[in-house]
Amino acid sequence: MEARKMNTNTNMKRRAIRTRTDLEDELQEVILGLVDELVVERSAAKVEIHPLGPMTNFHIHVAPIDMRRVIGGKGAVIRGLTNLVRLIGRRYKQRFDLKLIDPPIQARDSDQKFVGQHNWNQSHVRALAQRLADLIFTGAVVEIIDGENFDSALEFQVPETTKQEIIALVSPDLTALFDAIGKPNGRHIIVAVSTPEETLTPSF
Numbered sequence: 524m525e526a527r528k529m530n531t532n533t534n535m536k537r538r539a540i541r542t543r544t545d546l547e548d549e550l551q552e553v554i555l556g557l558v559d560e561l562v563v564e565r566s567a568a569k570v571e572i573h574p575l576g577p578m579t580n581f582h583i584h585v586a587p588i589d590m591r592r593v594i595g596g597k598g599a600v601i602r603g604l605t606n607l608v609r610l611i612g613r614r615y616k617q618r619f620d621l622k623l624i625d626p627p628i629q630a631r632d633s634d635q636k637f638v639g640q641h642n643w644n645q646s647h648v649r650a651l652a653q654r655l656a657d658l659i660f661t662g663a664v665v666e667i668i669d670g671e672n673f674d675s676a677l678e679f680q681v682p683e684t685t686k687q688e689i690i691a692l693v694s695p696d697l698t699a700l701f702d703a704i705g706k707p708n709g710r711h712i713i714v715a716v717s718t719p720e721e722t723l724t725p726s727f
Contacts, residue, residue: 546615547572547579550608550658554581554621556651557604560644560704562589578618581608587626592703594623600703603696610693611658639673640709648704648712652677659693660685673709677701679716690716 540546555570562568567586572579585593594601605621612619649667656663656679664680679697681690698714705712 540615543579543615543617546617546658547574549654550611550619551581553651553654553658554583554604554608557655557700557704558583558585558593560648560651561592561600561707562586563592563707564589578620579612581619581621583621583623584626585623590623590626592707595699595703599699603699606696607655607659607693607700614659637706638709641673643708643710645669645675648701648708649677652679652701656681660689669710673711675705675710675712677712677714679714681716681718683718685718690718 540549551570551572555568558568558570559565562585564586567584568589569584571582571584573582574580583593592600595603601621601623608619608621645667649665652667653663653665656665660679660681662682666678666680668676668678670676694714694716697716701712701714
């Protein structure tokens with residue numbers, strides 16, 4: 524089936540999810556938003572939806588120089604994002620998968636060096652994290668608190684009824700993803716997924 528491309532008229536407000544297509548479109552926008560935070564050449568980044576029977580595949584395309592940023596060390600970033608996409612599919616009783624499409628072979632740049640930034644795109648990253656949380660959990664609230672030494676605490680506050688196995692499952696993937704997003708934003712993003720009684724004040 525022909526790929527469905529993304530609507531370019533997007534913002535950080537979550538769409539109402541009533542159908543499988545609504546869910547696919549929302550997830551497509553969230554994936555692209557996350558990828559945009561990782562890459563240098565945003566104009567080359569795109570996410571396509573490839574429905575095939577009961578399965579929906581999301582294909583990520585980025586510029587050659589950005590492949591390493593999206594893959595992450597030992598594949599941690601793309602693996603974490605893939606795991607989250609599959610989990611969201613299971614939550615909505617759908618079969619979702621994710622693939623990073625290799626671009627034509629060209630010279631790829633070295634790892635990006637960390638340059639700390641006091642003024643960064645915090646509100647945008649928080650809104651993006653909230654949209655992702657809305658797809659994973661029910662009733663989650665996302666907050667970011669900036670500390671010293673370019674550290675930022677990103678907390679996913681989930682209801683007490685959230686299963687601990689779900690929290691344990693998603694925490695490493697969210698950590699890998701937002702740690703990578705923090706780097707080009709000049710922040711060390713520290714992720715925590717907690718229920719209300721577990722919420723802690725960051726100790727920077």
